[in-house]
Amino acid sequence: MITALFGVLLVAPECAFSQAVDSTSTTTSEILPTAVPASTPDEFIFRPIIGFSGGMLTYYRDISKGQTTNGPTLSNLAGDIRVSFPLKGSFYFTMHTLFGTLSANERGNDRSANFKTQLNVFGGEVSYNFNHFLKSNRVLDPYLSVGFDAMLFNSKTDLFDANGQAYHYWSDGTIRNQPDMPENRYSAVVIQRDYNYETDIREAAVGGIPFHDKYSFMVPVGVGVNMRMNEHLHARLGATWNFMLTDVVDGISKETKGVREGDGQNDNMLFIHVGLAWDMSKRPKEIDDEDSKSDISNEALMALTEGDDDADGVLNLLDECAGTPPGVAVDAKGCPPDADNDGVADHLDLEPASPENAVVDSNGVALSDEQLEAIYLRFIDSTGHFAQIEDTIYVLDVPSKRTRRYAGIFSVQVAGDSLTTAQADRLLSEGEVKSVQDGDKTALLVGKYDDLPTAIEKSRELKKEGIGTGTVVQQAPIAKVGAAGATGVFVSGAAARKLNNTDAVFRVQVGAFKNQPKAGAFADVPNLVSIVGEDGINRFYS
Template structure:
């Protein structure tokens, strides 16, 4: 603590230092702001023009801030028993003036000055002391606003602060009334003009305090402290909150405890005499206040000095006539298409080359040879009939906007168009519920079996024949294997009963044998057996998938049909790489599952033909993602800004003209749920969690199952 007032940097000096620093910072900010927008020109006469600044508010793009406030001082020291039984908000007034600037978006530094009065009155039968001190404070402070922990759309901003300051105090006490009579505190609780033990105590008159603090405590020197310093250092520590009011204004409310380095603010210490004796702790005081502040924007209109050209009008005209702003080789006077991007080929009129005449320059045209008169999109690709219909429906449904955001999601791949040509197949089974293990083995022993799903029913069909007799011969072959079968027509993905059409051909084949039964071994890759049906998107890249639901409740997935064990093994490796870690080879022959040894495999141990593949998906190919929105047409600018601001956004086209936007890639369900809530608060209430496997979107609950959660 300083020992002499002369050695102190008082608040006036701090205020002057703060003003000098503020002027320097403001000047540096102005120089940086102006240098960003200064343009080169020819040296000559000077004129002033106004143009909008674009350099931002200061070096960091943050606004300097000034504020004025009012509050209440509460004293905690030797007088008043540390303010016990007193309300800290019903005391003496104080005023503050602050000037600050953000050092970072989350840390603010500033200077401040405060002025007010501290005081306390202690009244009892044993001790009667009072004081009032006029305090002047100056210092600097740092504030932290918890920005990293707050949502982007927060309205109230809490903060904590710490600083260092100089405190000057002038302490006085009330010892006499307005008539100059001294206060004498009697044991009956009254105040009189004569001491209780005086000889003329009988003449004493009851008087009242006037609460006018006229006596300088240091000058009284009751405790023999002499001419002690009436200034000290202090450390302020505070908490508060800030509310943005708009228009650059804000409202702050807070409370700060000032811990001084001295114990003489109230004139009482542990060295005081008699009943005046206090404790050894330094004095402190609380300032609870509110303030109104204003952020000074550096982006306002700035007057800037620009040089006037010394060229004559004729010279200026010559420059204009020969100017080529877009540097495409065509003078601006003759350029029908100004501002052509750099590198584009142009014609004699300065317009980008467009050989198919669709209005999209060749450099940007994804379909450079569109048909004459065809309507194209912004990439020059011809609109299909489906795209026209989708845009028309989107327009009718949208009213005045063309954005559609929905939680409804189709996780399956786009189904391939079914052939319109009628073909004939042999149906070997159809089930709504599961089928027996015996029938499963019979079906899987057929090399060219495939499945057709219609609603809840799965049809198992074989072959693809142009004529009924060929299909009937295959039917006989399958019946020879003990498999119930029936020829049907397949058209547009539907099975049609053709019993009447096959009747005549069936009569011709009556009495013929069952035909040659396939006696080759068929090897397949079993991907897994699951208690639940998986999303079609998981198998989007597998074209020959066979799905079989057994009566044991398991849904089995198979791919491939091979007679060569080596080719089958290579296919299995491809499935392992796709993340199906439980994939293994199974062999079928004449309607039964057999050992893969019969297919030419060499085993190192016994093979259990009743075993199922461990249904394991490699977690490295699994992720959780967040679908932020599903949009048709152009995304509004404000929405696109929000999407870009998130970072890690992936856009996936949805045929014919939609786009889905996904955020992040998570392995932990709790983390993705927390991120979803945060995105919903940012203006995307329909955001929801999905899964992803090998780049294909699947429902979140299936991702949970595959992760084993």
């Protein structure tokens, strides 16, 4: 009945149900990783986004203010070349140059004015593409940008026709070669503008404009969207409003007089553009493709697929029992035979014909009912009664009237509360070890030496072995461990003195636990002493 019960409940290291292999009698085959070169610091690789855009450049300010003659569809062509590269996160830095023509024409009852200039702009900007909020595999890539540019201009105006006649704008809408005055009504000739901007506004001081530099700065603020056509090619659509830091590009300012007097606000312009960009950086798909490439060599792949490390005739890829010893027959899966089907191969099985469904140990030997019962009781034990204990007996000689004090006997003092079990074994091998009280701590006196130099030499020897020693003392026999080959924790003299102080006392270890047992587990054990060792195990003695 116990055997049947364990077939369902028991899982223990002493038994095996399938393919149990003793680690001391088999060898395993390892597939070592392919050696790779030592890593080197990442190198900075400049992989920019290069783009070109074309569009319309529109002037906004004093001339034709509020009129529709300067709309984007009636403006001048301009081009923009830019080189961008990513910064941290969702930001890009762009260097660009813009070139084109900026002009405006105004025809009104109070004032008629015009200007035209070639514009060259150089600068940089930072853009943000909303990567923090949008999907990484999106097709449309919106952006915002802001920058700072330097611009060169040379504004001119059209004041004369091809024959050198000045334009006079009449109230009837015509342009004539004489001023709009009654006496010139019949003599003034109607002429046409030739749109040849021949007069330099600065040099001619048109309208009384003061002398000024032909360069200035502006702040571009842009918005737009990039459309990813493939992994590298992007289409770009955007608009940039440029806040100029000057008011003299159009030739009208607050310093000019008469009908050419301005409102004192700086000039602005709008650039609406469309273009293409080539992204030279690696996209996530390319990175994944490169990461998926294995660094393993063809030879290593061949060894994995066609190799047979244990030479049992079954390829590594198909071998379910790698590391079979030489000369052992295997089946098609590379596993040695197991005639009794107990999980231990025949060449390792010390009991080749174990009973059917028997629970066996790592050597293939069936466990008896008594062994299974002991394992089961130990498995479910909560009181510690069946716990593994150290069969260690300590004997304390408590001073009595018959105890003889030794003169001229020297011992090495050792701190008794800082020893490991291995160090305790080492001291016990000396044969003469006594436990004494040193204040509130327990000290050990090791050895009995007839002369002081021998005791000092023993102290040095123990120190070299990592055992902390104190002074060499003249021994006064207080306590002695009787079993020289025992292992465990020393019992202090203070605990012994609570018992009989005239007779020899035997103290037996009755339990050793990692976790504190339930309260009352040792209620029936008299004179119980609990000691926690350096290994964290709580040992109980009686």
